[in-house]
Amino acid sequence: MHQIMQILHEDHINVARLLDVIDHVMDQIRQGNVESLQLACNAMRYMTAYPDMYHHPTEDAVFARLVQRAPETRPVIEQLSAEHKVIGETGTVFLKTLGDSVQQPAEPARLLQLGPAYIDQLREHMNIEEGDVFPIIKVVLSNHDWGLLEETLASAVDPLFGPQIQKGYQDLARVLSDTLSKISK
């Protein structure tokens, strides 16, 4: 598997973990407990800073190459690229609503409307990528295609799961593993 695909796949694993954590916070809110709002807020700050800024644009570039090589994939690729835009927009609104709620106690109904919808859409989106599209990419794209992609793609450092946890993500990194082990029990 080309390194770009390896990174995209690892991103999905990391994003799935964060969605589990955000899902857990939504459950807490349903039960009237808003103590972990900051955790969801930090997780969404990551979602809008790395997946929205690097993961989705990288996929868009790889997908565009795929459509050239396998035109029959155009409908699903158009759907996925449109979803990248929607996921970015709804994620930004959700993050803003979480931030406002941390500042002052808010009506949880809006969070419970935005959060689960965001989680469901992104999980479904990644399932289509992993199940339907990535397997085709691995077969169809040649070394020449990957070489061209490498030339055009911006290199990105993951601020949370990368080699070094960047400033502003230390708290999230600390709470993340604790929360995940709690959820899995």
Ligand SMILES: [Fe+2]
């Ligand atoms: Fe995607």
Ligand SMILES: [Fe+2]
């Ligand atoms: Fe993806």
